[in-house]
Amino acid sequence: MTDESNKPDVLVAGAGIVGIASALWAQRRGLTVTIADENAPGSGTSYGNAGAIATYGCVPVNSPSLIREMPKLLTTKSAPLRIDWLYAARNLPWMFAFLRNCTPARVDHITRALAELLSRTDAGLDPLIEAAGAQDLFVANDFIYAWESEKTRNNSETSLAARRRHGVSMTMLTGAEIAELEPGVTMSFHSGVRFEGGRHVRDPQALTTRLFDRFIADGGTYVSANVRSLTPTDDGIKADLSNGEKIDAGKVVIAAGAHSRSIKGSGAEDLPLGVERGYHVMFADHAHRVTRPVAWAEGAFYATPMDGGLRLAGTVELDSLDAPPNPARTEALTTRAHTMFGEEIGQPTSTWLGFRPTMPDSLPVIGPSHRSDRILFAFGHQHLGLTLGSITGRIIADLAEGRVPNFDISAYAAGRFGKIRR
Ligand SMILES: Cc1cc2nc3c(=O)[nH]c(=O)nc-3n(C[C@H](O)[C@H](O)[C@H](O)COP(=O)(O)OP(=O)(O)OC[C@H]3O[C@@H](n4cnc5c(N)ncnc54)[C@H](O)[C@@H]3O)c2cc1C
Known part of the structure; x- marks a missing residue:
């Protein structure tokens, strides 16, 4: 040629x-x-992510508490984590390497390295937004990360402290304050945190x-x-x-x-690249239910208002790239959507499976x-x-x-x- x-x-x-x-x-x-x-x-x-420019996201999924919580996570039907055991058996080196990265010292190192990169998000993104004339696709907004129970709120203290150490600007919220900020959320949360100075994308694709x-x-x-x-x-x-x-x-x-x-x-x-499968469900006419991305911590997803509707995106499934989408996962997200917004939002107008590329150290x-x-x-x-x-x-x-x-x-x-x- x-x-x-x-x-x-x-x-x-x-x-x-x-x-x-x-x-x-x-x-x-x-x-x-x-x-x-x-x-x-x-x-x-x-295409299908939650649309969050998550500059507060320095705390990895790896965590010492994950090992403690694993038995409960794996035995609860609606849990946000699912592992296909055949896949796990075929990928034991990745699984063990992931667990080795759950010690406090490793989590501290990973958090610091992610925070370094995240602190440069705007330097990478803003010139491209300007070059592409894409300002209209962004909404400047705080994010709400909400806990259903006091226990999980208390278990999050270490990760909140790590975020604070790395300069994440945040305000704690009571359940009543969440209800006041987001009246379209019909579920009562115990408490939450507002990550400040964020922005989200109205349509990632x-x-x-x-x-x-x-x-x-x-x-x-x-x-x-x-x-x-x-x-x-x-x-x-x-x-x-x-x-x-x-x-x-x-x-x-x-x-x-x-x-x-x-x-x-x-x-x-040659590298231990793994995959964390994640799902979304869309409710086309319901973007107005929230004014900003709102995460349900125990469900491990964000509900984000997008141009195409309300998108609930998240959860983790450890299974292969070529395994078919698992309908039980989108059904579980739909059930959570009904709990969070009421059954009148109906059935999802579309569902999606995506593949997060994940190294064992995140x-x-x-x-x-x-x-x-x-x-x-x-x-x-x-x-x-x-x-x-x-x-x-x-x-x-x-x-x-x-x-x-x-x-x-x-x-x-x-x-x-x-x-x-x-
Ligand atoms: C449910 C969910 C929610 C998420 N929410 C967020 C969020 O709110 N904020 C955030 O920052 N991130 C989020 N993420 C993560 C984010 O979406 C991914 O990290 C990101 O999209 C990965 O981008 P990528 O370009 O590496 O991969 P991809 O977008 O998958 O692109 C890879 C491309 O490579 C192509 N390809 C494959 N093989 C070849 C080949 N041999 N040659 C050439 N091309 C090839 C594919 O066709 C594809 O187009 C989320 C992910 C999921 C699953």
Whole structure:
């Protein structure tokens, strides 16, 4: 192939929020960029999330209390966590590595590393919002995180203290104050916390599409095919695509979310990338029920007012990427929706399953591959990819240009997993 679009400075594998933000940032630094993805831009996990720019989200799912609570979580039918035991048996190294990251010292390290990245959210996101003219998709708002019981409220003291230590601005709320702030919530909560200074996205897919349209309008190239494998050459990386095309790129960014391990020769296949499946249910005519994202802590979901209606998004299911959607999970979310808003909201108008890409330490992998400095990893953003996609893109653009990012990114390096199996 001789055409210039087949010799980009950067090829990005994956058109989710992380890949598109990386492509747009690299393009704005003057690099020629191609994105490859056989699915429509923004149609993966970046489509159906809760829309929260969750800058308060430095506390990982890993926690010492998770181990204590595990038996109850696994035996309660409506619990927000479900594990498929066959999947768990096939992925024991990931499960054990996840549990090893639940000690207080590890949680402290992870919290600090996430807080570092989260504190740069605006520096990654705001220039892209401005470039894409996407201001209208954001609503500046506080978030409410509400507890049903005093016991879970008290169990959250450690994580609240960690957030406070890392500068999260918050106010505690009584149940009555929640009812006053959000009269559309018919359930009585025991108490809650208001995370201040947040914003949410009214339509996450519209955001990725808007960023993608800017990328194309500014001369970016999109190929509707997946990247199958990579081979280093003398001056770059050769990518084999699922449509038979080959692209010689200066650098390749692996931003295929939970699917990143499928790209052979990239080195991602050597890393312990897992998947936390999550669901949403939509109630088309009920966005007015809340004025801001409201989380039910025990249910592990957010109810967010969106352009398409009221979206309840969250929960965790440990099962494989190719297992079919589990109707019991969306039924449980629907039951919670009825408890929270009353049965008159009816049945969901649509349901969705997405795949959070999660490393056992809940930190993303950002930086060069151990296979080649020309392959850059940008995946593993777990519950925070919408929030962290843009700052990740900015770091990736630095690395693609050969610049050193303006803060220490070693906590996100692939090398933290020690001796990597090849
Ligand atoms: C229920 C739920 C609620 C959430 N709520 C929030 C929230 O409120 N705030 C927040 O910050 N985050 C949230 N998240 C997390 C967030 O959605 C994800 O972290 C984020 O979307 C991951 O983005 P991504 O670009 O890495 O992956 P994706 O959006 O999945 O994109 C990956 C892309 O790679 C493509 N691909 C796959 N294989 C290949 C290949 N071989 N070659 C090329 N392309 C390939 C796929 O087609 C896909 O388009 C939530 C997640 C879930 C499931």
